[in-house]
Amino acid sequence: MALRRDWVYENNGGTCVAIAGSDYCVIAADTRLSVGYSIYTRDYSKICKLADKCVMASSGFQGDLKALQKNLAARHLIYQHQHNKQMSCPAMAQLLSNTLYYKRFFPYYTFNILGGLDSDGKGCVFTYDAVGSYERVGYGAQGTGAGLIIPVLDNQLKSPSPLLLPAKDAVTPLLESEAVDLVKDVFASATERDIYTGDKVEIVVINASGIRQELMELRKD
C-alpha cells in the first residue's frame, strides 16, 4: 500500500463537557493544546461565545475550530441584521449542524458541544459529531477525555433514556453550584489518566443574569 501524504488534519487533544440545568448551563473545556506527545500551549481557550445565551466548546483540530467559530460568528451577525435579535440556542444548534454537513466531504475535524439557554430559559446542551449529526441532551462530553468522563456523568446525572415514555425532562435537578463542582471533579479525574487533558479548565456558566467564567488549575503533567 502506498504511503499517504495528504493527511491535512491534526488532533490537538483536549476535553469538553457541558451540563444543562433547569435555569442554567455549565460548559467547560481544558486549556491545553497538544500535538503528538508535545504541548503547544497550556493557555488556549476552546470555548467560544456565539450568541447572548449560546456557547460552543470543541475539541479536535483547533485550526478547523477557529474557522468554524468565525464562520458561525459571521452568520450570527447576518441573522441579527435580518431579525433584529440574537439567535436562540436551538436555532444556533441547527445552524451549526448545517454548517458541519455542508463540508460533509472535507469535514471540520471538530467534536463540538453547544450549551446555553433555550427560549424558555431552560438549560440545553447539544452534542455533535464531526459532520453535523446532533441531539439535544441533558449533559455531554467530547474529546480525548470524554470516554473517561461520560460514564461518571451517567452515574451522577441519571439522565432518563429518550426511549422511555412518557418523555422525561433531560435537564438535571442539580443546583448550579453542584453542577460546577461536578464538572471540576470530572476534569480533575480525567486529567489523571488522559495525557491530553490538563493545565487549566475554563468553566463558563450561563444563566438568566448572563454569562460568567472561571478558571481552575489542573495537573500540569
Place this chain on the structure above:
Amino acid sequence: MFRNQYDTDVTTWSPAGRLFQVEYAMEAVKQGAAAVGLRSTSHVVLATVNKAASDLSSHQRKVFKIDDHIGVAIAGLTADGRVLSRYLRNECINHSFVYESPLPVSRLVVHLADKAQVCTQRSWKRPYGVGLLVAGLDETGAHLYYNCPSGNYFEYQAFAIGSRSQAAKTFMERRFDAFNSYSRDELIKDALFAIKETLQGEKLTSSICTVAVVGIGEPFHMLDQKIIQEVIDSIEIKEDDAAAADQAPIQDEDKSSEAAPMDI
C-alpha cells in the same frame, strides 16, 4: 423636470456633456425626507425625519446599522437604500472575517461609490435613487461621508440631504467651525436643531425623527425615543427662555414711565 431627447438611457450623453438619468436620480434624493449628519473629532451623529406614508402606516426606516463602527442614513428611494445597506453589511462582515479588524470607513465608501458608478455605465441598469450619509469611526478618527447616485462621494464636517435640506445646511454652515470641539451631547442637540430647521414650522417630536450616534467607545446605535424627547424639550425650553427675555425689558420700561410723574 425637463423632457429632452437625451434622457432616455443612462448610457446616452447630452451634447452639453451631461448624463440626465444620473441627474434625475439625484433629484429623487432631493425629494426624500431630510437626513443630517454632523461630526466632531470623537463622535458622529445622524438624524433623520421619518415620514409616514399615511396616518395608518408605520414610519419609514431611514437609519441602518452597518457594523459596530459604521451606520448610514438615507434619503430617496428607501428600497434602494435597504438593498445597499445589505451590501455594506456584507462588505463589513467579509472584511472582518479575513482581516480580523473593522473595515475602514474610507474603503467602505469607495466600494459603495464603485457599485453606484457601475449603474451609470450599463444600458440595462438604472442608477440607485438614494443618497447615503455614511457615519463611521476607524483608526484615523471619526468620519462623515456622502455617497450620491452618480458614484461620487465626499467627506464632510456636516451635511444635510433630502427635502428642505438647504435650511439645515444654512444652519450648520454658521456653526460648523466649532463642531470638532463639540461634546457628544452638543452634537446631538445641534443635529436636532438642524432637523427642526428642515421642518419649517412643523412641531418637532421624537416620534417623527430618528437619531443615531457612533463614537469612541460607543458602538453605532439609535437613541431611545425618550432621550430624544428630553433633548427636544431642553431645546424648546431654551427657546422659550429667549423669547421671555425679549419681552421682559418692555415691561420695565412701562414701570419706569409710571414712576416718573410721581417723582415730579
